[in-house]
Amino acid sequence: MRLKDRVVIVTGGAQGIGRAYGLGVAREGARVVIADILDTTPVVKEIEALGAQALGVECDVSREADTQRLATEALARFGRIDVLGNNAAVYSVLTRRPLMELTVDEWDRVMAVNLRGLFLCARAVFPAMKAQGKGKIINIASSTFFKGVPNFLHYATSKGGVVGFTRSLARELGDCGIRVNAIAPGFTESGENVKNIPAERVRATVEARMLKRVEVPDDLVGTFVFLASDDSDFMTGQTLLVDGGGNVH
Ligand SMILES: NC(=O)c1ccc[n+]([C@@H]2O[C@H](COP(=O)([O-])OP(=O)(O)OC[C@H]3O[C@@H](n4cnc5c(N)ncnc54)[C@H](O)[C@@H]3O)[C@@H](O)[C@H]2O)c1
Incomplete structure (x- = not known):
C-alpha cells in the first residue's frame, strides 16, 4: 500500500495504459481520479470493485476550463491532489503520414492535446500541490522521441516536447517540493x-529490444507507482525509458 490515501489523477485513463495506471495505483491504496473525453464509468467501476475510491471526470485536457x-x-471529492499522471494523448487514433500529407489541423491537434494538455493540467493542480508542500507530476513521453x-512527425515531436517540459518544470517547481518526472514507454499493445x-512492425520492434517480447500496459505500472510514491x-526532471531496452539515453 505504497500510495495509501494519496489522491492520484490519471488523464486519458478511460482505456489503454492510463486504465492500467488507474487500477495499479488503486491496488496501492490510492484514491483515483480518471479524466477523459471518453466515458469513465467502466474504469471507475473496475477501480471501485478493487475496494478503492474513484471519481470520473469528463475532461478535454486541451481546454483550460475543463482542466480547472x-x-x-x-x-x-477528496480534499487534496498528490499525483498528476499526464497520460492523455492523441495517439492510437493517428494514421502515420509522410511530411507532405500531414495536415496542419492534425499537427495542431496533436500539439494541443499532447503538449498544451500537460501545461494546462500542471497549472490546474499546482495551487493544491504548492499548498501541500509536496506533489508528483508524471508526464508520459515515448520512445519514439529517442x-x-x-x-x-507530429507525435514524436510532441513527445520530445514532453521531455523538455519535464526538465524545465522540474527546475521551476523543486523549491515547492513538487517532483516532475516522465516515463517513455516503448511500443505497447494497449488495445486500440x-x-x-x-x-x-511489431516483430521488428520486439527484435530490436534487449528483452525480446511484446510490451503490455502492466509493464509500465511499476514505474508509474514508483514515481508516484515516496520511493x-x-x-526529479528525469525521463525513464521503459521499453525492454529498445533504446538507451
Ligand atoms: N501504446 C504505446 O505503444 C505507447 C508508446 C509510447 C507512449 N505512449 C503514450 O502512453 C499514453 C497512453 O497510450 P495508450 O496506448 O493507452 O493510448 P490510447 O490512445 O489508447 O489512450 C489515450 C487516452 O487518452 C484519451 N484522450 C485523448 N485525447 C484526450 C483529451 N483531449 N483529453 C482527455 N483525454 C484524452 C483517450 O480518450 C484515451 O483514453 C499516451 O500518452 C501515449 O502517447 C503509448
Whole structure:
C-alpha cells in the first residue's frame, strides 16, 4: 500500500495504459481520479470493485476550463491532489503520414492535446500541490522521441516536447517540493493501437529490444507507482525509458 490515501489523477485513463495506471495505483491504496473525453464509468467501476475510491471526470485536457474543473472536482471529492499522471494523448487514433500529407489541423491537434494538455493540467493542480508542500507530476513521453520515427512527425515531436517540459518544470517547481518526472514507454499493445500497427512492425520492434517480447500496459505500472510514491522522492526532471531496452539515453 505504497500510495495509501494519496489522491492520484490519471488523464486519458478511460482505456489503454492510463486504465492500467488507474487500477495499479488503486491496488496501492490510492484514491483515483480518471479524466477523459471518453466515458469513465467502466474504469471507475473496475477501480471501485478493487475496494478503492474513484471519481470520473469528463475532461478535454486541451481546454483550460475543463482542466480547472478537473482540479476543482478532485479537491471537492477528496480534499487534496498528490499525483498528476499526464497520460492523455492523441495517439492510437493517428494514421502515420509522410511530411507532405500531414495536415496542419492534425499537427495542431496533436500539439494541443499532447503538449498544451500537460501545461494546462500542471497549472490546474499546482495551487493544491504548492499548498501541500509536496506533489508528483508524471508526464508520459515515448520512445519514439529517442528513436526518431518516420511518418509520425507530429507525435514524436510532441513527445520530445514532453521531455523538455519535464526538465524545465522540474527546475521551476523543486523549491515547492513538487517532483516532475516522465516515463517513455516503448511500443505497447494497449488495445486500440494494435489495429493501426502491422504485425511485421511489431516483430521488428520486439527484435530490436534487449528483452525480446511484446510490451503490455502492466509493464509500465511499476514505474508509474514508483514515481508516484515516496520511493522516488529524491528524483526529479528525469525521463525513464521503459521499453525492454529498445533504446538507451
Ligand atoms: N501504446 C504505446 O505503444 C505507447 C508508446 C509510447 C507512449 N505512449 C503514450 O502512453 C499514453 C497512453 O497510450 P495508450 O496506448 O493507452 O493510448 P490510447 O490512445 O489508447 O489512450 C489515450 C487516452 O487518452 C484519451 N484522450 C485523448 N485525447 C484526450 C483529451 N483531449 N483529453 C482527455 N483525454 C484524452 C483517450 O480518450 C484515451 O483514453 C499516451 O500518452 C501515449 O502517447 C503509448
